[in-house]
Amino acid sequence: MTTKNRVILTGLCLLPSGWIFSSCVTEPSALTGENRSYGYTWQQELELGRKSDRELIQEMGLYPDDDLSAYVTGIGERVLAQSDLRRASTPEIYRNLQFQFRVMDSSVVNAFASPGGYVYVTRGLLAHLNNEAQLAFVLGHEITHVAARHASQQALKQHWGQIGLVTGAVIGTGITGNENFTDQFLGLGSSVFQMLTLKYGRDAERESDFYGVEYSAKAGYAVEESAGFFDTLGRISSKSGTRLPSWQSSHPDPGERELRIMELAMQMRARYGDLKIRESDYLRRIDGLVLGENPRQGVALRGKFYHPDMNFQFDVPQGWFVKNEASRVVLADVQGQGIVIFGIGQGSTPEEAARSFVDGFGLQPVRAGSLKVGSQSGYSVEGQIKTSSGTMVVENVFFAYDGNIFSFLSYTMLLDRHAYRPAFDGIAESFKPIQDSAIRGLQPARLKIQAADGEMTFQKYLTGEEAHGLDDNDLAIMNQVDLRQRIPKGRLLKLVAK
Ligand SMILES: [Zn+2]
Numbered sequence: 204m205t206t207k208n209r210v211i212l213t214g215l216c217l218l219p220s221g222w223i224f225s226s227c228v229t230e231p232s233a234l235t236g237e238n239r240s241y242g243y244t245w246q247q248e249l250e251l252g253r254k255s256d257r258e259l260i261q262e263m264g265l266y267p268d269d270d271l272s273a274y275v276t277g278i279g280e281r282v283l284a285q286s287d288l289r290r291a292s293t294p295e296i297y298r299n300l301q302f303q304f305r306v307m308d309s310s311v312v313n314a315f316a317s318p319g320g321y322v323y324v325t326r327g328l329l330a331h332l333n334n335e336a337q338l339a340f341v342l343g344h345e346i347t348h349v350a351a352r353h354a355s356q357q358a359l360k361q362h363w364g365q366i367g368l369v370t371g372a373v374i375g376t377g378i379t380g381n382e383n384f385t386d387q388f389l390g391l392g393s394s395v396f397q398m399l400t401l402k403y404g405r406d407a408e409r410e411s412d413f414y415g416v417e418y419s420a421k422a423g424y425a426v427e428e429s430a431g432f433f434d435t436l437g438r439i440s441s442k443s444g445t446r447l448p449s450w451q452s453s454h455p456d457p458g459e460r461e462l463r464i465m466e467l468a469m470q471m472r473a474r475y476g477d478l479k480i481r482e483s484d485y486l487r488r489i490d491g492l493v494l495g496e497n498p499r500q501g502v503a504l505r506g507k508f509y510h511p512d513m514n515f516q517f518d519v520p521q522g523w524f525v526k527n528e529a530s531r532v533v534l535a536d537v538q539g540q541g542i543v544i545f546g547i548g549q550g551s552t553p554e555e556a557a558r559s560f561v562d563g564f565g566l567q568p569v570r571a572g573s574l575k576v577g578s579q580s581g582y583s584v585e586g587q588i589k590t591s592s593g594t595m596v597v598e599n600v601f602f603a604y605d606g607n608i609f610s611f612l613s614y615t616m617l618l619d620r621h622a623y624r625p626a627f628d629g630i631a632e633s634f635k636p637i638q639d640s641a642i643r644g645l646q647p648a649r650l651k652i653q654a655a656d657g658e659m660t661f662q663k664y665l666t667g668e669e670a671h672g673l674d675d676n677d678l679a680i681m682n683q684v685d686l687r688q689r690i691p692k693g694r695l696l697k698l699v700a701k
Pocket residue numbers: 344348408411450454
């Protein structure tokens with residue numbers, strides 16, 4: 204959880220209201236001017252983009268660095284200005300579209316776009332890029348997904364609009380004993396999931412690569428530089444399947460892309476002449492960037508969940524999964540039959556928050572009343588919800604702590620309630636301020652840009668004690684070098700600050 208995202212709901216409401224069903228519309232393409240078929244009208248896309256944007260921010264959080272965000276926006280705008288969206292002959296509905304370029308507080312290496320002008324890069328991606336030219340290409344690629352309305356075209360093929368409804372059914376289907384439930388539940392928090400896993404298809408990706416090269420070259424960048432980044436994507440995916448972002452999985456083979464992009468880049472160089480890489484400028488901007496998970500925003504360690512920034516901890520039952528999102532923490536047992544969601548309540552007292560929860564979900568309480576949560580006073584409501592697979596018991600315990608109202612929402616099927624009750628109660632009762640001062644003082648790893656001071660292998664620059672789950676290979680990948688590669692004196696390296 205991030206301290207900044209305190210306003211967000213706690214509860215079952217994972218579905219953005221009013222997802223619209225797609226139907227077929229024909230409108231002119233911003234890229235070619237010719238008519239193309241889409242699943243949504245342009246107006247609907249703008250609305251979808253706004254909703255997804257809110258959810259993405261809620262789920263991932265924005266990286267709190269205004270200077271970095273302004274820098275990324277500046278490059279995005281420079282590339283956008285060269286795009287077909289900004290041509291004088293482009294239909295006015297597209298020409299006036301404002302873009303939002305956002306840096307997300309996630310260590311996953313990813314870039315993605317939402318319809319209607321939203322482009323996102325993660326801090327994990329920024330750490331893995333080596334220069335402005337690479338960033339410009341990535342932004343150009345994502346701008347093209349928006350301009351070409353690839354999501355809307357895909358919606359037409361996949362009846363994408365209906366996927367929005369799946370999230371509402373998650374709780375019901377999960378508890379039926381579907382073995383994929385835990386995965387589904389943990390991943391399928393909201394429509395954000397759709398945005399991140401949406402596959403545009405190879406033709407769309409090729410189109411985005413093509414225009415991404417053109418736009419970033421026109422904006423003055425040496426696109427052949429992005430080759431190094433494709434190599435990085437390939438290395439990340441072969442090192443760890445779990446960190447694999449959609450940017451990689453939904454795209455054509457990185458090797459093949461790299462070749463095609465090099466070819467296009469050479470044509471661009473012939474046409475636009477000397478193009479910029481801007482390495483030191485870029486690296487100076489990302490100096491100090493948080494690397495890997497940020498433990499201050501919550502970390503699961505040895506059977507407990509700790510949140511140093513908000514100074515609390517609670518127990519995690521043995522064998523349960525923990526998923527820490529920007530606005531909530533989800534705990535689920537292995538079978539996915541018992542779920543606890545820790546989050547923020549709406550209201551100034553526990554009782555008020557409980558009432559707003561009951562009203563918000565139309566819950567019929569079977570029980571309500573005051574209780575203790577650890578040493579804090581709280582208020583609990585319990586109700587039952589009929590689902591297609593049986594009756595589900597929902598309990599939400601609200602309590603005040605350090606100026607906020609927090610809550611533990613737990614749910615399971617009525618038949619299983621006695622089996623899960625001890626675990627549910629144990630989690631809530633263990634809530635307290637962090638006892639261990641070392642954990643209270645945990646800090647994230649940060650990037651330090653440093654010039655190579657002699658000609659030696661990359662490995663020699665590593666101390667071997669890179670913390671927070673980063674090993675030597677991760678750093679080599681991040682620097683787009685091999686461990687045994689000799690680094691020329693003066694080259695700027697991305698190392699971990701001591
Ligand atoms: Zn793409």
